[in-house]
Amino acid sequence: MLVLLPPSEGKAPSAGGAPLKLESLSLPALSEAREAVLGDLVELCAGDEDKAREVLGLSEGLRGEIAKNAELRTAGARPAGQIYTGVLYDALDLASLDTAAKKRAARSLLVFSGLWGAVRVTDRIPSYRCSMGVKLPxxxxxxxxxxxxxxxxLPEAAGDGLVLDLRSSAYASAWKPKGEIAGRTATVRVLHAPTRKxxxxxxxxxxxRIVRGLLSSGAAPKGPAQLVxxxxxxxxxxxxxxxxGAGKAWSLDVLVTEVH
Incomplete structure:
Protein backbone atom coordinates (compact mmCIF):
# COMPACT_ATOMS: atom_id res chain seq x y z
CA MET A 1 0.00 0.00 0.00
CA LEU A 2 1.23 3.46 -0.93
CA VAL A 3 -0.44 6.40 0.84
CA LEU A 4 -0.12 9.81 -0.83
CA LEU A 5 -0.34 12.72 1.63
CA PRO A 6 -0.31 16.49 1.29
CA PRO A 7 2.30 18.38 3.30
CA SER A 8 1.40 20.91 5.97
CA GLU A 9 1.73 24.64 5.36
CA GLY A 10 3.26 25.09 8.80
CA LYS A 11 6.42 23.18 9.66
CA ALA A 12 8.27 22.37 12.85
CA PRO A 13 11.62 24.18 13.19
CA SER A 14 14.70 22.57 11.69
CA ALA A 15 17.07 20.92 14.12
CA GLY A 16 20.67 21.89 14.63
CA GLY A 17 21.96 18.65 13.13
CA ALA A 18 23.51 17.76 9.79
CA PRO A 19 22.19 19.71 6.79
CA LEU A 20 20.21 18.37 3.86
CA LYS A 21 21.77 15.81 1.53
CA LEU A 22 19.67 15.84 -1.63
CA GLU A 23 21.23 12.61 -2.86
CA SER A 24 20.02 10.78 0.27
CA LEU A 25 16.31 11.45 -0.35
CA SER A 26 14.00 8.71 -1.56
CA LEU A 27 12.88 8.62 -5.21
CA PRO A 28 16.28 9.53 -6.71
CA ALA A 29 14.63 10.02 -10.11
CA LEU A 30 13.43 13.36 -8.71
CA SER A 31 16.95 14.58 -7.80
CA GLU A 32 17.53 16.84 -10.81
CA ALA A 33 14.09 18.44 -10.48
CA ARG A 34 14.66 18.92 -6.73
CA GLU A 35 17.99 20.67 -7.32
CA ALA A 36 16.34 23.01 -9.83
CA VAL A 37 13.59 24.04 -7.40
CA LEU A 38 15.95 24.31 -4.43
CA GLY A 39 18.39 26.52 -6.33
CA ASP A 40 15.61 28.74 -7.65
CA LEU A 41 13.97 29.10 -4.23
CA VAL A 42 17.22 29.86 -2.37
CA GLU A 43 18.22 32.46 -4.96
CA LEU A 44 14.80 34.11 -4.81
CA CYS A 45 14.79 34.28 -1.01
CA ALA A 46 18.38 35.51 -0.77
CA GLY A 47 17.43 38.53 -2.89
CA ASP A 48 14.59 41.04 -2.69
CA GLU A 49 12.37 40.09 0.28
CA ASP A 50 9.31 41.86 -1.07
CA LYS A 51 9.55 40.03 -4.38
CA ALA A 52 10.05 36.71 -2.60
CA ARG A 53 7.06 37.34 -0.36
CA GLU A 54 4.90 38.12 -3.40
CA VAL A 55 6.04 35.05 -5.33
CA LEU A 56 5.52 32.74 -2.36
CA GLY A 57 2.17 34.29 -1.43
CA LEU A 58 3.24 35.04 2.15
CA SER A 59 1.64 37.55 4.49
CA GLU A 60 3.74 40.22 6.20
CA GLY A 61 3.62 38.10 9.35
CA LEU A 62 5.38 35.25 7.55
CA ARG A 63 8.26 37.36 6.25
CA GLY A 64 10.63 35.34 8.45
CA GLU A 65 10.00 32.29 6.26
CA ILE A 66 11.98 34.00 3.48
CA ALA A 67 15.20 34.08 5.50
CA LYS A 68 14.62 30.45 6.44
CA ASN A 69 14.32 29.47 2.76
CA ALA A 70 17.51 31.37 1.91
CA GLU A 71 19.47 29.08 4.26
CA LEU A 72 18.00 25.75 3.17
CA ARG A 73 21.32 24.30 2.00
CA THR A 74 22.97 24.77 5.41
CA ALA A 75 20.01 24.45 7.80
CA GLY A 76 19.74 21.41 10.03
CA ALA A 77 17.50 18.61 8.77
CA ARG A 78 15.07 16.25 10.51
CA PRO A 79 12.91 13.34 9.33
CA ALA A 80 10.02 14.69 7.27
CA GLY A 81 7.59 12.99 9.65
CA GLN A 82 8.85 15.38 12.35
CA ILE A 83 8.89 18.48 10.12
CA TYR A 84 5.29 18.32 8.91
CA THR A 85 2.74 19.47 11.47
CA GLY A 86 -0.87 20.60 11.32
CA VAL A 87 -4.24 18.93 11.69
CA LEU A 88 -3.66 15.80 9.61
CA TYR A 89 -0.24 15.11 11.11
CA ASP A 90 -1.42 15.80 14.66
CA ALA A 91 -4.13 13.17 14.18
CA LEU A 92 -1.70 10.74 12.56
CA ASP A 93 0.77 11.27 15.45
CA LEU A 94 3.62 9.26 13.96
CA ALA A 95 5.79 9.60 17.07
CA SER A 96 3.37 7.61 19.24
CA LEU A 97 2.96 4.65 16.85
CA ASP A 98 4.40 1.34 17.97
CA THR A 99 7.54 0.00 16.29
CA ALA A 100 5.73 -2.18 13.76
CA ALA A 101 3.41 0.65 12.73
CA LYS A 102 6.35 3.03 12.36
CA LYS A 103 8.00 0.57 9.98
CA ARG A 104 4.80 0.37 7.96
CA ALA A 105 4.67 4.19 7.88
CA ALA A 106 8.24 4.35 6.57
CA ARG A 107 7.33 1.97 3.74
CA SER A 108 3.88 3.27 2.93
CA LEU A 109 3.68 7.04 3.36
CA LEU A 110 4.72 9.50 0.68
CA VAL A 111 4.34 13.24 1.34
CA PHE A 112 4.03 15.50 -1.69
CA SER A 113 5.85 18.84 -1.65
CA GLY A 114 6.29 21.88 -3.84
CA LEU A 115 10.02 21.86 -3.02
CA TRP A 116 10.95 18.17 -2.86
CA GLY A 117 8.33 16.66 -5.18
CA ALA A 118 7.63 13.81 -2.77
CA VAL A 119 9.47 12.39 0.25
CA ARG A 120 9.20 9.48 2.64
CA VAL A 121 8.54 10.36 6.29
CA THR A 122 12.04 9.10 7.13
CA ASP A 123 13.78 11.41 4.64
CA ARG A 124 15.72 14.16 6.42
CA ILE A 125 14.72 17.65 5.25
CA PRO A 126 14.95 21.18 6.67
CA SER A 127 11.90 23.28 7.50
CA TYR A 128 10.82 25.35 4.48
CA ARG A 129 7.96 27.30 2.95
CA CYS A 130 7.02 26.66 -0.68
CA SER A 131 3.60 25.39 -1.71
CA MET A 132 2.78 23.52 -4.91
CA GLY A 133 0.79 26.52 -6.16
CA VAL A 134 3.91 28.72 -6.37
CA LYS A 135 5.36 29.89 -9.69
CA LEU A 136 9.11 30.41 -9.26
CA PRO A 137 11.07 32.79 -11.52
CA LEU A 154 5.81 7.39 -9.01
CA PRO A 155 4.78 4.24 -10.91
CA GLU A 156 7.83 2.49 -9.47
CA ALA A 157 6.98 3.73 -5.97
CA ALA A 158 3.40 2.54 -6.39
CA GLY A 159 4.53 -1.00 -7.21
CA ASP A 160 1.65 -3.38 -7.84
CA GLY A 161 -0.48 -2.63 -4.76
CA LEU A 162 -3.13 -0.23 -3.54
CA VAL A 163 -2.61 3.52 -3.89
CA LEU A 164 -4.55 5.51 -1.28
CA ASP A 165 -4.62 9.12 -2.48
CA LEU A 166 -5.35 11.63 0.30
CA ARG A 167 -3.78 14.67 -1.40
CA SER A 168 -5.44 18.04 -1.82
CA SER A 169 -6.10 19.20 -5.38
CA ALA A 170 -2.99 21.40 -5.65
CA TYR A 171 -0.71 18.46 -4.87
CA ALA A 172 -2.72 16.00 -6.94
CA SER A 173 -1.86 18.16 -9.96
CA ALA A 174 1.77 17.02 -9.79
CA TRP A 175 0.95 13.37 -10.51
CA LYS A 176 -2.25 11.69 -11.62
CA PRO A 177 -2.34 7.88 -11.55
CA LYS A 178 -3.07 6.56 -15.02
CA GLY A 179 -4.02 3.32 -16.66
CA GLU A 180 -3.64 0.18 -14.59
CA ILE A 181 -2.39 2.15 -11.54
CA ALA A 182 -5.53 4.30 -11.56
CA GLY A 183 -7.66 1.15 -11.34
CA ARG A 184 -6.08 0.30 -7.98
CA THR A 185 -6.14 3.86 -6.67
CA ALA A 186 -8.73 5.12 -4.18
CA THR A 187 -9.40 8.76 -3.35
CA VAL A 188 -11.19 9.68 -0.13
CA ARG A 189 -13.55 12.49 0.78
CA VAL A 190 -14.63 12.99 4.39
CA LEU A 191 -18.19 14.28 4.63
CA HIS A 192 -20.16 15.56 7.61
CA ALA A 193 -23.00 13.03 7.50
CA PRO A 194 -26.00 15.29 8.21
CA THR A 195 -25.01 17.93 5.63
CA ARG A 196 -22.82 15.84 3.31
CA LYS A 197 -20.41 18.75 3.13
CA ARG A 209 -6.92 9.06 11.92
CA ILE A 210 -7.68 6.80 8.95
CA VAL A 211 -3.99 6.45 8.13
CA ARG A 212 -3.12 5.90 11.78
CA GLY A 213 -5.81 3.22 12.07
CA LEU A 214 -4.57 1.37 8.99
CA LEU A 215 -0.94 1.49 10.17
CA SER A 216 -1.76 0.48 13.75
CA SER A 217 -4.05 -2.39 12.78
CA GLY A 218 -1.56 -3.87 10.36
CA ALA A 219 -4.22 -3.89 7.64
CA ALA A 220 -2.72 -4.64 4.24
CA PRO A 221 -5.47 -4.09 1.66
CA LYS A 222 -4.40 -5.24 -1.79
CA GLY A 223 -6.83 -2.99 -3.64
CA PRO A 224 -9.67 -0.50 -3.22
CA ALA A 225 -12.32 -3.13 -2.44
CA GLN A 226 -10.18 -4.54 0.37
CA LEU A 227 -9.54 -0.98 1.60
CA VAL A 228 -13.29 -0.45 1.98
CA GLY A 245 -14.20 2.87 -16.83
CA ALA A 246 -10.62 1.86 -17.50
CA GLY A 247 -8.02 4.26 -16.18
CA LYS A 248 -10.33 5.68 -13.51
CA ALA A 249 -9.79 5.67 -9.75
CA TRP A 250 -12.22 4.54 -7.06
CA SER A 251 -13.92 7.28 -5.03
CA LEU A 252 -14.70 6.66 -1.35
CA ASP A 253 -16.83 8.88 0.88
CA VAL A 254 -16.24 8.48 4.61
CA LEU A 255 -19.23 9.80 6.55
CA VAL A 256 -18.55 11.37 9.93
CA THR A 257 -21.23 12.50 12.36
CA GLU A 258 -19.07 14.35 14.89
CA VAL A 259 -17.00 17.37 13.93
CA HIS A 260 -13.77 17.26 15.93
Missing amino acids: GVGALGTHWRTPMASA VVSHFNKATKG EALRDLGYVVEVEPPT
Missing part, protein backbone atom coordinates in the same frame (compact mmCIF):
# COMPACT_ATOMS: atom_id res chain seq x y z
CA GLY A 138 13.22 30.05 -13.04
CA VAL A 139 11.38 26.72 -13.05
CA GLY A 140 7.91 28.25 -13.34
CA ALA A 141 4.72 26.71 -11.97
CA LEU A 142 5.69 23.89 -9.60
CA GLY A 143 2.68 21.70 -10.37
CA THR A 144 3.77 21.66 -14.02
CA HIS A 145 7.49 21.34 -13.17
CA TRP A 146 6.95 18.11 -11.27
CA ARG A 147 4.73 16.27 -13.76
CA THR A 148 7.42 14.83 -16.00
CA PRO A 149 9.81 13.56 -13.28
CA MET A 150 6.83 12.29 -11.24
CA ALA A 151 5.56 10.34 -14.24
CA SER A 152 8.85 8.43 -14.13
CA ALA A 153 9.30 8.03 -10.37
CA VAL A 198 -16.62 18.71 3.36
CA VAL A 199 -15.39 20.69 6.36
CA SER A 200 -11.66 21.33 6.03
CA HIS A 201 -10.55 20.85 9.64
CA PHE A 202 -12.21 17.53 10.36
CA ASN A 203 -11.58 16.35 6.80
CA LYS A 204 -7.85 16.59 7.53
CA ALA A 205 -8.15 15.19 11.05
CA THR A 206 -10.20 12.19 9.89
CA LYS A 207 -7.72 11.43 7.12
CA GLY A 208 -4.96 11.45 9.71
CA GLU A 229 -13.47 -3.61 4.09
CA ALA A 230 -10.51 -2.49 6.23
CA LEU A 231 -12.05 0.94 6.85
CA ARG A 232 -15.37 -0.58 7.82
CA ASP A 233 -13.53 -2.93 10.17
CA LEU A 234 -12.06 0.19 11.78
CA GLY A 235 -15.58 1.50 12.36
CA TYR A 236 -15.92 3.97 9.48
CA VAL A 237 -19.08 4.41 7.43
CA VAL A 238 -17.93 4.24 3.82
CA GLU A 239 -19.82 4.83 0.59
CA VAL A 240 -18.18 3.57 -2.59
CA GLU A 241 -18.17 4.81 -6.16
CA PRO A 242 -16.30 2.22 -8.25
CA PRO A 243 -14.48 3.46 -11.36
CA THR A 244 -16.69 4.25 -14.34
Whole structure:
Protein backbone atom coordinates (compact mmCIF):
# COMPACT_ATOMS: atom_id res chain seq x y z
CA MET A 1 0.00 0.00 0.00
CA LEU A 2 1.23 3.46 -0.93
CA VAL A 3 -0.44 6.40 0.84
CA LEU A 4 -0.12 9.81 -0.83
CA LEU A 5 -0.34 12.72 1.63
CA PRO A 6 -0.31 16.49 1.29
CA PRO A 7 2.30 18.38 3.30
CA SER A 8 1.40 20.91 5.97
CA GLU A 9 1.73 24.64 5.36
CA GLY A 10 3.26 25.09 8.80
CA LYS A 11 6.42 23.18 9.66
CA ALA A 12 8.27 22.37 12.85
CA PRO A 13 11.62 24.18 13.19
CA SER A 14 14.70 22.57 11.69
CA ALA A 15 17.07 20.92 14.12
CA GLY A 16 20.67 21.89 14.63
CA GLY A 17 21.96 18.65 13.13
CA ALA A 18 23.51 17.76 9.79
CA PRO A 19 22.19 19.71 6.79
CA LEU A 20 20.21 18.37 3.86
CA LYS A 21 21.77 15.81 1.53
CA LEU A 22 19.67 15.84 -1.63
CA GLU A 23 21.23 12.61 -2.86
CA SER A 24 20.02 10.78 0.27
CA LEU A 25 16.31 11.45 -0.35
CA SER A 26 14.00 8.71 -1.56
CA LEU A 27 12.88 8.62 -5.21
CA PRO A 28 16.28 9.53 -6.71
CA ALA A 29 14.63 10.02 -10.11
CA LEU A 30 13.43 13.36 -8.71
CA SER A 31 16.95 14.58 -7.80
CA GLU A 32 17.53 16.84 -10.81
CA ALA A 33 14.09 18.44 -10.48
CA ARG A 34 14.66 18.92 -6.73
CA GLU A 35 17.99 20.67 -7.32
CA ALA A 36 16.34 23.01 -9.83
CA VAL A 37 13.59 24.04 -7.40
CA LEU A 38 15.95 24.31 -4.43
CA GLY A 39 18.39 26.52 -6.33
CA ASP A 40 15.61 28.74 -7.65
CA LEU A 41 13.97 29.10 -4.23
CA VAL A 42 17.22 29.86 -2.37
CA GLU A 43 18.22 32.46 -4.96
CA LEU A 44 14.80 34.11 -4.81
CA CYS A 45 14.79 34.28 -1.01
CA ALA A 46 18.38 35.51 -0.77
CA GLY A 47 17.43 38.53 -2.89
CA ASP A 48 14.59 41.04 -2.69
CA GLU A 49 12.37 40.09 0.28
CA ASP A 50 9.31 41.86 -1.07
CA LYS A 51 9.55 40.03 -4.38
CA ALA A 52 10.05 36.71 -2.60
CA ARG A 53 7.06 37.34 -0.36
CA GLU A 54 4.90 38.12 -3.40
CA VAL A 55 6.04 35.05 -5.33
CA LEU A 56 5.52 32.74 -2.36
CA GLY A 57 2.17 34.29 -1.43
CA LEU A 58 3.24 35.04 2.15
CA SER A 59 1.64 37.55 4.49
CA GLU A 60 3.74 40.22 6.20
CA GLY A 61 3.62 38.10 9.35
CA LEU A 62 5.38 35.25 7.55
CA ARG A 63 8.26 37.36 6.25
CA GLY A 64 10.63 35.34 8.45
CA GLU A 65 10.00 32.29 6.26
CA ILE A 66 11.98 34.00 3.48
CA ALA A 67 15.20 34.08 5.50
CA LYS A 68 14.62 30.45 6.44
CA ASN A 69 14.32 29.47 2.76
CA ALA A 70 17.51 31.37 1.91
CA GLU A 71 19.47 29.08 4.26
CA LEU A 72 18.00 25.75 3.17
CA ARG A 73 21.32 24.30 2.00
CA THR A 74 22.97 24.77 5.41
CA ALA A 75 20.01 24.45 7.80
CA GLY A 76 19.74 21.41 10.03
CA ALA A 77 17.50 18.61 8.77
CA ARG A 78 15.07 16.25 10.51
CA PRO A 79 12.91 13.34 9.33
CA ALA A 80 10.02 14.69 7.27
CA GLY A 81 7.59 12.99 9.65
CA GLN A 82 8.85 15.38 12.35
CA ILE A 83 8.89 18.48 10.12
CA TYR A 84 5.29 18.32 8.91
CA THR A 85 2.74 19.47 11.47
CA GLY A 86 -0.87 20.60 11.32
CA VAL A 87 -4.24 18.93 11.69
CA LEU A 88 -3.66 15.80 9.61
CA TYR A 89 -0.24 15.11 11.11
CA ASP A 90 -1.42 15.80 14.66
CA ALA A 91 -4.13 13.17 14.18
CA LEU A 92 -1.70 10.74 12.56
CA ASP A 93 0.77 11.27 15.45
CA LEU A 94 3.62 9.26 13.96
CA ALA A 95 5.79 9.60 17.07
CA SER A 96 3.37 7.61 19.24
CA LEU A 97 2.96 4.65 16.85
CA ASP A 98 4.40 1.34 17.97
CA THR A 99 7.54 0.00 16.29
CA ALA A 100 5.73 -2.18 13.76
CA ALA A 101 3.41 0.65 12.73
CA LYS A 102 6.35 3.03 12.36
CA LYS A 103 8.00 0.57 9.98
CA ARG A 104 4.80 0.37 7.96
CA ALA A 105 4.67 4.19 7.88
CA ALA A 106 8.24 4.35 6.57
CA ARG A 107 7.33 1.97 3.74
CA SER A 108 3.88 3.27 2.93
CA LEU A 109 3.68 7.04 3.36
CA LEU A 110 4.72 9.50 0.68
CA VAL A 111 4.34 13.24 1.34
CA PHE A 112 4.03 15.50 -1.69
CA SER A 113 5.85 18.84 -1.65
CA GLY A 114 6.29 21.88 -3.84
CA LEU A 115 10.02 21.86 -3.02
CA TRP A 116 10.95 18.17 -2.86
CA GLY A 117 8.33 16.66 -5.18
CA ALA A 118 7.63 13.81 -2.77
CA VAL A 119 9.47 12.39 0.25
CA ARG A 120 9.20 9.48 2.64
CA VAL A 121 8.54 10.36 6.29
CA THR A 122 12.04 9.10 7.13
CA ASP A 123 13.78 11.41 4.64
CA ARG A 124 15.72 14.16 6.42
CA ILE A 125 14.72 17.65 5.25
CA PRO A 126 14.95 21.18 6.67
CA SER A 127 11.90 23.28 7.50
CA TYR A 128 10.82 25.35 4.48
CA ARG A 129 7.96 27.30 2.95
CA CYS A 130 7.02 26.66 -0.68
CA SER A 131 3.60 25.39 -1.71
CA MET A 132 2.78 23.52 -4.91
CA GLY A 133 0.79 26.52 -6.16
CA VAL A 134 3.91 28.72 -6.37
CA LYS A 135 5.36 29.89 -9.69
CA LEU A 136 9.11 30.41 -9.26
CA PRO A 137 11.07 32.79 -11.52
CA GLY A 138 13.22 30.05 -13.04
CA VAL A 139 11.38 26.72 -13.05
CA GLY A 140 7.91 28.25 -13.34
CA ALA A 141 4.72 26.71 -11.97
CA LEU A 142 5.69 23.89 -9.60
CA GLY A 143 2.68 21.70 -10.37
CA THR A 144 3.77 21.66 -14.02
CA HIS A 145 7.49 21.34 -13.17
CA TRP A 146 6.95 18.11 -11.27
CA ARG A 147 4.73 16.27 -13.76
CA THR A 148 7.42 14.83 -16.00
CA PRO A 149 9.81 13.56 -13.28
CA MET A 150 6.83 12.29 -11.24
CA ALA A 151 5.56 10.34 -14.24
CA SER A 152 8.85 8.43 -14.13
CA ALA A 153 9.30 8.03 -10.37
CA LEU A 154 5.81 7.39 -9.01
CA PRO A 155 4.78 4.24 -10.91
CA GLU A 156 7.83 2.49 -9.47
CA ALA A 157 6.98 3.73 -5.97
CA ALA A 158 3.40 2.54 -6.39
CA GLY A 159 4.53 -1.00 -7.21
CA ASP A 160 1.65 -3.38 -7.84
CA GLY A 161 -0.48 -2.63 -4.76
CA LEU A 162 -3.13 -0.23 -3.54
CA VAL A 163 -2.61 3.52 -3.89
CA LEU A 164 -4.55 5.51 -1.28
CA ASP A 165 -4.62 9.12 -2.48
CA LEU A 166 -5.35 11.63 0.30
CA ARG A 167 -3.78 14.67 -1.40
CA SER A 168 -5.44 18.04 -1.82
CA SER A 169 -6.10 19.20 -5.38
CA ALA A 170 -2.99 21.40 -5.65
CA TYR A 171 -0.71 18.46 -4.87
CA ALA A 172 -2.72 16.00 -6.94
CA SER A 173 -1.86 18.16 -9.96
CA ALA A 174 1.77 17.02 -9.79
CA TRP A 175 0.95 13.37 -10.51
CA LYS A 176 -2.25 11.69 -11.62
CA PRO A 177 -2.34 7.88 -11.55
CA LYS A 178 -3.07 6.56 -15.02
CA GLY A 179 -4.02 3.32 -16.66
CA GLU A 180 -3.64 0.18 -14.59
CA ILE A 181 -2.39 2.15 -11.54
CA ALA A 182 -5.53 4.30 -11.56
CA GLY A 183 -7.66 1.15 -11.34
CA ARG A 184 -6.08 0.30 -7.98
CA THR A 185 -6.14 3.86 -6.67
CA ALA A 186 -8.73 5.12 -4.18
CA THR A 187 -9.40 8.76 -3.35
CA VAL A 188 -11.19 9.68 -0.13
CA ARG A 189 -13.55 12.49 0.78
CA VAL A 190 -14.63 12.99 4.39
CA LEU A 191 -18.19 14.28 4.63
CA HIS A 192 -20.16 15.56 7.61
CA ALA A 193 -23.00 13.03 7.50
CA PRO A 194 -26.00 15.29 8.21
CA THR A 195 -25.01 17.93 5.63
CA ARG A 196 -22.82 15.84 3.31
CA LYS A 197 -20.41 18.75 3.13
CA VAL A 198 -16.62 18.71 3.36
CA VAL A 199 -15.39 20.69 6.36
CA SER A 200 -11.66 21.33 6.03
CA HIS A 201 -10.55 20.85 9.64
CA PHE A 202 -12.21 17.53 10.36
CA ASN A 203 -11.58 16.35 6.80
CA LYS A 204 -7.85 16.59 7.53
CA ALA A 205 -8.15 15.19 11.05
CA THR A 206 -10.20 12.19 9.89
CA LYS A 207 -7.72 11.43 7.12
CA GLY A 208 -4.96 11.45 9.71
CA ARG A 209 -6.92 9.06 11.92
CA ILE A 210 -7.68 6.80 8.95
CA VAL A 211 -3.99 6.45 8.13
CA ARG A 212 -3.12 5.90 11.78
CA GLY A 213 -5.81 3.22 12.07
CA LEU A 214 -4.57 1.37 8.99
CA LEU A 215 -0.94 1.49 10.17
CA SER A 216 -1.76 0.48 13.75
CA SER A 217 -4.05 -2.39 12.78
CA GLY A 218 -1.56 -3.87 10.36
CA ALA A 219 -4.22 -3.89 7.64
CA ALA A 220 -2.72 -4.64 4.24
CA PRO A 221 -5.47 -4.09 1.66
CA LYS A 222 -4.40 -5.24 -1.79
CA GLY A 223 -6.83 -2.99 -3.64
CA PRO A 224 -9.67 -0.50 -3.22
CA ALA A 225 -12.32 -3.13 -2.44
CA GLN A 226 -10.18 -4.54 0.37
CA LEU A 227 -9.54 -0.98 1.60
CA VAL A 228 -13.29 -0.45 1.98
CA GLU A 229 -13.47 -3.61 4.09
CA ALA A 230 -10.51 -2.49 6.23
CA LEU A 231 -12.05 0.94 6.85
CA ARG A 232 -15.37 -0.58 7.82
CA ASP A 233 -13.53 -2.93 10.17
CA LEU A 234 -12.06 0.19 11.78
CA GLY A 235 -15.58 1.50 12.36
CA TYR A 236 -15.92 3.97 9.48
CA VAL A 237 -19.08 4.41 7.43
CA VAL A 238 -17.93 4.24 3.82
CA GLU A 239 -19.82 4.83 0.59
CA VAL A 240 -18.18 3.57 -2.59
CA GLU A 241 -18.17 4.81 -6.16
CA PRO A 242 -16.30 2.22 -8.25
CA PRO A 243 -14.48 3.46 -11.36
CA THR A 244 -16.69 4.25 -14.34
CA GLY A 245 -14.20 2.87 -16.83
CA ALA A 246 -10.62 1.86 -17.50
CA GLY A 247 -8.02 4.26 -16.18
CA LYS A 248 -10.33 5.68 -13.51
CA ALA A 249 -9.79 5.67 -9.75
CA TRP A 250 -12.22 4.54 -7.06
CA SER A 251 -13.92 7.28 -5.03
CA LEU A 252 -14.70 6.66 -1.35
CA ASP A 253 -16.83 8.88 0.88
CA VAL A 254 -16.24 8.48 4.61
CA LEU A 255 -19.23 9.80 6.55
CA VAL A 256 -18.55 11.37 9.93
CA THR A 257 -21.23 12.50 12.36
CA GLU A 258 -19.07 14.35 14.89
CA VAL A 259 -17.00 17.37 13.93
CA HIS A 260 -13.77 17.26 15.93
